[in-house]
Amino acid sequence: MKYNYVPLKNVRIEDSFWSGYDKLVRDVVIPYQWEALNDRIEDAEPSFAIRNFRIAAGKEEGNFEGFVFQDSDLAKWLEAVAYSLTRHSDPSLEAIADEAIDLIGEAQQADGYINTYFTIEAPDKRWTNLTECHELYVAGHLIEAAVAYYNATGKVKFLDIVSRFVDYIGNVFGTEQGQIQGYDGHQEIELALVKLYKATGEAKYLQLSQYFLDQRGQEPSFFVEEWEKRGRSSYWQPELTGEKSRPDLKYTQSHAPVREQKEAHGHAVRAVYMYTAMADIAAQSGDAGMLAACHILWDNMVHKQMYITGGIGSTHHGEAFTFDYDLPNDTVYAETCASIGLIFFAQRMLQIEPNSEYADVIERALYNNVIGSMSLDGKHYFYVNPLEVWPQASEGNPGKHHVKSVRQKWFGCSCCPPNVARLVASLGEYLYTVSESELYVHQYIGGTASASIAGQHVELRQETNYPWDGKIDIHVSPERASSFTLGLRIPGWCQSATLRINGEEIVLGEVVHNGYARMERTWRKGDIVQLELNMDIQLIQSHPELRANAGKVAIQRGPLVYCVEEIDNGAPLASMTLTTNSQLTARFDPNLLGGRMVIEGEGMVDEPNDWGNCLYRPLSASSTSKPVKLVAVPYNSWGNREPGEMTVWIRTANTNTI
């Protein structure tokens, strides 16, 4: 692995945009989610997560409740807590986390096994339905949490607990006589084991990760054999019997060996978690076949199956990818967790090679889909992140019941809220990578980072009002004058930029490589790099094969995708048109949703008058449209006022001809 991200403890975020989210996660989201895990949120679906652990630990009587993977919600919350504690000491929060970790330890079985569902409900059924029951997935989240907590606090208890669990797993799974030659239906442990390897230096954990990836998709199918063994039945759909319950191997990305997969298929979160682990293994081992597969899968996903918001997985049937260019806006899925997994994958690819497309996708997913999934109060969440909402259809058309028009307090399957919390709390890990002689800046977020480059300690400070403004000042402070390369990402959306070092302009065309302005020089304390990215408002169109967006444009400014909402523009939004010569201007409104850049301009709206009782009628001179003021807000901020229609893609009358 050539590049490492600058670890969280060495990155401080002091940013006009992100400090607010950071504080929200610390002050509101983490405490709120602890209440949720303890079933103390009124009128919200209960979690049962803590209760299940208490029952498994013998501290309470009762049955397991919730999904089989419910333990993972506590694990993800603990991981978020760990990231928060890394940067902000909070003894009382740490005490709560310690207690939760004690509880996990008490629920651990004598042989190291942890899983409240199987411990409470089916102790004799362990490892009999890997396809459907998420045992290793839950283990993976516990591992991630334990590594994060160890890194944050230096305390080893949680790490010891999960190491004991993983050592047991390592005995259960393998190619030897008596071992299960299998893997989990929901990938997660693979990437977690790489983290455990990095935290402990134990190569066996890396090998176990590689083992799970290598086994996946081999013939004969482990999942099919397992299904035969359990008498051809399904945990999730007990009404299906015989052949009808046969596992869909594409759904779990086990239809082919991972190195041979060419297209993103199946459950989107599983896919990107797997790709993340594949990139980890490629980075660790230099496995060229694995890296090639990562490139192919990345290309397919990002260039053919990704929404403009960075959402992936376009159908709620199996929370899955469908096929190239099939990205409907209204029946969309675009699960929050899937975009988070996409960010993980991109981050790992940046550890292999600095290519701005990875950082562009992190930015796209982060600034749009991911933070848009959470309300500004930090207490309501989208699981599904639509690009077009008609509230009546969400209620009245069963094909859109999954598309909520308002964020929910909690979910029975509540994977997304703690996933957002852990991502935002660890955001520092996504900003910079360093190698022996290079330091790359991937995201423009105010604050400081310190890293060791070419044997020197280097401090770097970003000052910016991004994403509202394209000016970024970067102060470079090596301990001593020091020669290394500083790379600044020139975002893919940016049509023009200027770059200055200590006031002197650099010709970008001469230094940009793979999307980064690479400045190789001797850096001295007090050096300042000034990047200015043009943030003109852009109308974005889609590839012609993406039928859902034909004749439509989206508004984008910098990394932010915009949308129009009923509250600003009336309804139906489908009556509104942007013309190619519409003048749009950006204006920062300090009173809107805590301060947002709004985009205003003149659109056209179809005249609704004179329809009477008529549903269809000839288009005629009486079919007119009239100018109307159009107001667009960042997609990430929609749905924070009153419920109503929303759309990202707006009809356009593009009248260019050749």
Added chain:
Amino acid sequence: MKYNYVPLKNVRIEDSFWSGYDKLVRDVVIPYQWEALNDRIEDAEPSFAIRNFRIAAGKEEGNFEGFVFQDSDLAKWLEAVAYSLTRHSDPSLEAIADEAIDLIGEAQQADGYINTYFTIEAPDKRWTNLTECHELYVAGHLIEAAVAYYNATGKVKFLDIVSRFVDYIGNVFGTEQGQIQGYDGHQEIELALVKLYKATGEAKYLQLSQYFLDQRGQEPSFFVEEWEKRGRSSYWQPELTGEKSRPDLKYTQSHAPVREQKEAHGHAVRAVYMYTAMADIAAQSGDAGMLAACHILWDNMVHKQMYITGGIGSTHHGEAFTFDYDLPNDTVYAETCASIGLIFFAQRMLQIEPNSEYADVIERALYNNVIGSMSLDGKHYFYVNPLEVWPQASEGNPGKHHVKSVRQKWFGCSCCPPNVARLVASLGEYLYTVSESELYVHQYIGGTASASIAGQHVELRQETNYPWDGKIDIHVSPERASSFTLGLRIPGWCQSATLRINGEEIVLGEVVHNGYARMERTWRKGDIVQLELNMDIQLIQSHPELRANAGKVAIQRGPLVYCVEEIDNGAPLASMTLTTNSQLTARFDPNLLGGRMVIEGEGMVDEPNDWGNCLYRPLSASSTSKPVKLVAVPYNSWGNREPGEMTVWIRTANTNTI
């Protein structure tokens, strides 16, 4: 009832457009469907219909197979046979039908009961799950078939069989002690009983129909009570237990008394079959509340929930209506049977009042959705009639699996094919209504009709090349000079028309009332009325609330809705635009699909070039479109060449402004 349709035996169709369909039904569809009912179609889903009757009759061993309502397929086929025999003697077909009727008689139980599912599988469960198991629905189809067969052949055997069945039903259901105070989950018997009443003159059948309608939706709910009695379970979804299996009363239009229903809800076929019976009862009894409900439901359905093709029911979830203006083109349902039921309802309304909107809707549904559901070879059918098809999405997006891109040979649930057959075979019943002093022509189809008006026998002969041509000559021949009113429908789509009697022009504005040109005069043998309807090509737009069609137009000429297909226009069709000043011309192509009017003109197509690996990019001067030849074919003929994309609604650049 003021108006009666001219009965089938008095109408002869000799028409350039319809005689072909008529012959197809006689020569191909009816024989083909007989093979299907006998499970003799290779590679098609088996019907089991005949086999079930043979088992129930004790002539064969085995279990019941297929859906609980499988008997109705045989009934609808017999009804189609009856209509065909009414107009075309065919002793060998009649012999087959007689045998099938004998078989039904042999399957009838001692008490009169007929239903092969319950007879074979659950004789002790009769009438225990009216909500879900279609016993009275199947009875209704047997009644309709028997009445039609009696009218066609004069033979009473089948009529006797069903009368015995209905007399038994009349004992089972009612308000007296020991009777079931209920009704069926799938309406059908209500309209059938009105036919039985008309055929037999027995008022008790009319009363039973009204009883079922009056009971429906009363509190406490019969369906909920039945569900309680059977231990809160569901026949169709046995995996649902307790509260989750509670019947959805809107689905079966039993959420409110029928006279109080204001919007079309639930399963679309059930809805329109019920509305048909409601109109029948309103016509028979003069029940003003019932008629008012018919008007309200008609208005809601036709002005807010109907596709331009006459399709209704926009979601496959429950084959149901959703809500006003929710008419997505790609996830559409628009079941063939629902449009047929809509035609039934409209026909009954025409028996109450001559209002051209009813006949317009019959025309719209018939010429587009209904005949479009059948392939030109008569052997393949659509159940779902989409307005937009992307074959890859039908395969690859589970939300569109129900939208087939090619017609199927048969269906496990094969309600639609025999329904088309019986409608086309009885088309004559939809053309004319008569009263004491009026004769209305609702549909322009060549051929003759004879009726008795003002005590006179009147012959009427239509000559036309409709729907390709708007000229209709109507020869009126009363026995003797006779004074009555002749009403000719001026279709809602028609922007201008001329009317002549014996060469002399009539000022239409002076004679049109409720959409009919009403000519009250003394008619003499040899009188000729010449109507010429302007058939200019029209671009049709949708109400602004119908979001799915915003910025799009459909092409219509006369009653025919057009569509564009990939085979003529390439793909993706979403790249194509019509401009408001596009010149479109109609040309009859005798070689296309047996002779079709094609519409050709200039459209624009977005340039697909230079996208490379890019999925989104700024709209710029390089985003161009270029002129392209556009070819549209009648929607009813799509999918008869090679599979590919199809769309009815085409993007438009309407640049009218005020």
